[in-house]
Amino acid sequence: MSNPFPISDDEVIDVAPPKRTRWRRWVIAAAVLVFIVLSRSLSIYISVLWFGSLGYSAVYWYIFKLKAALFLIFLLLTIGILRGAFWLLERTFAAYAFAPRTIMLNNQPVEFSPARFIRPLAWVITVMFGLFYGFAMKRSWQDFALYFNQSSTTQADPIFQKPLGFYLFSLPVYDEISSWLLTLAFIVLCASVVFSLLTIPQRVLKSARSLSSKSAFAAISCALAVFLLAVAGQTYLSRFPYLWTDHQTFSGVTYTEANYLLPALFFVSVALVIGAALSFVNAFTKRGLRLLLLALAIPIAVYIVGVVIVPTYVNSFIVKPNELGRETPYIEHNINWTRRAFGLEQVELREFEAENSIEALNLGANRATLENIRLWDWQALQDTLKQIQTIRTYYDFPDVDVDRYSIGGQTRQVMLAAREMDVEKLPESSRNWINEKLIYTHGYGLTMNTANEFTPEGMPRFLVSNMPIETRTQEITITRPQIYFGQKTDTDVYVNTAQKEFDFPQGEANTYTTYEGTGGIKIGGRLRRMLLAWALNDLSKLPFSDDVTSESRVLIRRNIKEIVNGVAPFLIYDNDPYMVVSKEGRLFWLLDAFTESSRFPYSRHHQVGSNRVNYIRNSVKVVIDAYNGSVAFYVFDAQDPLIASYRATFPTLFQDASAMPTDLRSHVRYPETLIRVQGEVYGIYHTQSAKIFFQREDVWNVANQLGRDGQDKNQSQPIDPYYVLMQLPGEQVSSEFVLILPFTPASRNNMIGWMAGRSDGDNYGKLLVYNFPQSRLIEGPLQIEARIDQNAELSGQFSLWNQQGSRVLRGHLLVIPIGRSLLYVEPVYLQAVRSPMPELRLVVLAIQERVGYGKSFDEAMTHLFGDAGKTPPQPDAAPTKVDETSPKPAASPPSDDNLQQLIGKAVQEFEDYQRLTSQGKLAEAGQKLEQHKRTLEELKRVGGRQ
Incomplete structure (x- = not known):
């Protein structure tokens, strides 16, 4: 057998690496290094241009x-x-x-x-x-x-x-x-x-x-x-x-x-x-x-x-x-420092009787509150808007927000939703570079409806709607409805090009526009164009496009969360930006920003988003122009040591709160994220007694309610904070915009208090807590839900609606403090199984052990309190009748003229449906078909009564 190692005994093997040329490795390594350096340099160049544009x-x-x-x-x-x-x-x-x-x-x-x-x-x-x-x-x-x-x-x-x-x-x-x-x-x-x-x-x-x-x-x-x-x-x-x-x-x-x-x-x-x-x-x-x-x-x-x-x-x-005796001074440290870390040391405590009489409501003195009780759930309204206001499939309403505006000399609570462009929803045949980058560049306008009104068909009563923009109040005008920067604007676009941009659909044709703003980066000469094309992965189109000129602009990083995270990544941002209409008619996004820390002494950690923190301040309000993308940071808590350090680091970034335009300042609100974590902390740390704290004798939880889950099924879940335009008990101001969060004792369903975050004027940022008397039981949301379920007439009506090709959606139960009492309000929606378009059909009210309902808020008040619950009608108020199948007093027979009008209306609606279907406008055709179905139901009811 041959020797696999033919080496003599005295021969020594040298295992040093063989000498060979390595120039190929060096060339490859150098090429990789050059590519990395150039790519990084290009990223820096684009960032310099973007920051400079802002x-x-x-x-x-x-x-x-x-x-x-x-x-x-x-x-x-x-x-x-x-x-x-x-x-x-x-x-x-x-x-x-x-x-x-x-x-x-x-x-x-x-x-x-x-x-x-x-x-x-x-x-x-x-x-x-x-x-x-x-x-x-x-x-x-x-x-x-x-x-x-x-x-x-x-x-x-x-x-x-x-x-x-x-x-x-x-x-x-x-x-x-x-x-x-x-x-x-x-x-x-x-x-x-x-x-x-x-x-x-x-x-x-x-x-x-x-x-x-x-x-x-x-x-x-x-x-x-x-x-x-x-x-x-x-x-x-x-x-x-x-x-x-x-x-x-x-x-x-x-x-x-x-x-x-x-x-x-x-x-x-x-x-x-x-x-x-x-x-x-x-x-x-x-x-x-x-x-x-x-x-x-x-x-x-x-x-x-x-x-x-x-x-x-x-x-x-x-x-x-x-343990209690030894740990008492350290527990007291924990209570005091946790309250300080979460802004609870200045909470103002007040007593609230929560009586259940009509006199305690004091309807005359609290009319402003009653007129602004929100009857529209944001989820139900969002579903409805997507059916009746998107107009085209590529529009979307990513969110619905609650705010207040002066209308007709009065402050009214309204709900707004921005209509944004979602290019992912363009028809497949339209998904090309020119459409996505040059033509379909922006959203258009918004809808605004009063929070407490609805049409006879159960639809929202709009103050602002449609395309082009239609406004039904002189106080609100929109001069720049285009939305180039929003929550759905995740793509880069080129504007001010030779190609006209799609603005909004109008009849058989479309309306086009050209960007006139200052946002974005100017394309400039050939070298910058090539660099932008490389950075934006657009080398196959941008360098060769005749539509994009040197005066054109590219809008990058258009999502408002991406903008603020890019400019100030050290702040934590709220997940609910909301749109505001300025007095000049421009659209702006307002966004709350927070400073957080997990190193605050003697403070307990709580979950805020994806972070575990034990200190938080809502120090900054951010304003983003929806047309130009410009962004401004206003400091609202100058006492926060973190924001003071950031201001020293970036002196040109932050401005004082007083520098915010007054028309935008009037829409600043107490953030939901903040009151949610403050409520969680306050539930444990509201007591300042070390003994009670140690024994957990008086722990509060955020009240639970029945709410819709992902499958639209009702299940118990914590109440989300909600905004109310109301007169706070003990205050002289007729109404103010506050954020409310109710509490129940741990493992129980009766209410024990509620927290209010104030938003208006000099009271902004102040926190109130109203404590209920310990001597009697105040029913909580789940207990009121149980009373509604046990009401025979309501239960029968819900069962009837659920058997007619529709399903009942019960809105979030709102607990509204009025006078010295609590009024519980729950809207009820009816939604066709085939069409996710909820219609407001019933208003349910409750005050402790009594439940009332009606087709409108006034009718429900009358049912609950009798004639004492009636409120004087508003001037020019439209009827709020919503559903003829709900419990109601007997009505007189209609005339033949009414019957003929309904027949004519039904015929016209059917003809409109056929025309829209033939034109391929399926979304509008579906809306018209729903209207036609309701007209036929009304015709059947009227014909039966005659």
Whole structure:
């Protein structure tokens, strides 16, 4: 059998890498590097143009320079520290670790030099960790920006007596640097151990082994000393997060931690410093392993005794038998600081009797409240708008918002919905570059309807609707209905081109427009056009389009959430932007922005969106122009230390609240996100008694109600906060816009209080809580829902409607405080199974044990209270009759003229339906068919009565 290794016994194999040309690898690597650099440079160029178009170039360059500085500083520092440590180790062990050696491989001697592997590996590790920490610190630029521009704070925590700014601004940077140093120290320690192991060759003289052993212990001792110092710093800093650690009962430092654990951690850090000193001594005295073991044993012993044994014993045998007494001062810290962190320390408490008499409602004095009770659910209204106001399939209403406007000399509560363009819904045959990029560029207008009115057909009563825009009130005019920036505008478009833009459908033809705004980036010359085409992945179309000229503009990042996150990524934004009509008739988006932290001392963490935070402020209101895309940030809470630091960092970005135009300022509102988390916190922290808090005797929950789930089925769910235009009990102002959140006791359904966030004028941002009397039961939403279910007439009516090819949708139950009483309001909608277009058919009212209903709000009030519930009719009020199949008083027979009018109406509607179907306008045809069906039902009813 032949020898697979035909090598003589005295021949030595050299396993060094073969010498071969590597120019191909270098060329490929250089090409990749050039591509990465060019792509990154292009991204920077586009960002510079975009920030410049918004007027915030200074913001971009500050962030860019800070990121670049952090990346370079920590890249170079990491490489310098690691490379310096490796160089010292190489010098120390050069004679032993890097000496060529021979090993036996398959009974053959193989010679290799460790230096040829260790040195490249050391460089790889050095560069890899340098890049890692360069990018890591670059991502933490916000922490460093706050550290360099931190605002002064006077509040100090009750344990360490350090100012609040230390935890919000300084500690995050200290933690990051400490973690960085600890990692580097650990790498160097591991490297010293590896180099020491390489000093033990297969054949070495005892004298050499002795000398190399001393060098190994010296290197390990120095590396261990540095490592122990880094651990000491980390241990010292690890004491502070106990201030915001969540425990089962409360958050923050406990009795055991304050008196035993935290002092023990301090002594552990001291012991680590002592251990580091012993390691340094060992490096120069070369006492060997015993001193190193002693350097480790001291901090370990202190840790086991002080951090593990003693706190466990104290907690089990001293604290637990008398937990309330021991923890009372720390629970009080938690209550006070949590209320401060969530803006609850200034809550104004008031008593509310919640009587159930007609006199307690005081209808005459609270007419403004009654006239503005919202009868339209936003979900039902959104479904209806998509059927009757989208007009074309490529329009959409992504959201419905509640606001207030002055109409006819009175403040009225209205509901608005922006009509946005969704190019994803264009017919497949129309999905081409010209249509998507040049023609279908924007949405158009909005709908606005009063929140408490509906037509005889159960449809909303519009103040603004249709295309072109039709307004039914002189106070509201819209001069710029085009929406280029919104919630559905997720594509880039080119405007001011030779191609006219589709504006809105009108009859058999369409109306076109040309963009006249200042938004976006000008296309400019050929070079910029090519760069824009590359950046926008449009190289196959943009460079060759004759429609796009040098004066054209490209609108990028048009989604309003993308705009604000791009300009100010350090703020947290509300998920519910809402549209406002200015007095000049322009459309603007208003968006609430928050500052948050998870490091506020003695405050309990709560979920806000995707973040766990224990501090939040609604510090900023953002205004975005729907036509130009310009954005402005207004500071509404100048006392917030976080926003004060951000203002110092970006002085050109923020403006005072007083600088907001008055017509937009009048539409600022208390944010739902804020009151939702405040309600969750207040449910636990409304009590300021440590004993009650510890025993959980008085916990509140947000009230539950029956609401629609994803399958339109009614199920129990927490009430969402809702806006009400009302006169607050105890206030002289006739009506104001407030956000309401009702409460029930934990695990019970009766109401115990309600919270109100104020939105108007000087009262903006104030929080009120009305407490109910403890002496009697006040029914909650679920209990009122049960009373409605138990009403025989209503139950029968619902069953009847559900058997006629339709289904009943019950709206959200609203609890409206009026006078000294509570009025419960629930709208009921009827929706055809084949068409998701809810129609408002019934209004149900309740006041404690009594339930009333009617085809209108006034009729329901009369049914509930008799003649005392009637309110004087509004001038020019349209009839609000909604459904002839609902319970009603007997009516007189109609005349023959009415019958003939209905027949003529039915014929005309059917002819319109046929015409629209033949024209392919299926959406409008469907609406006409629904109207025709209702007319036939009315005709059948009238004919039967005659």
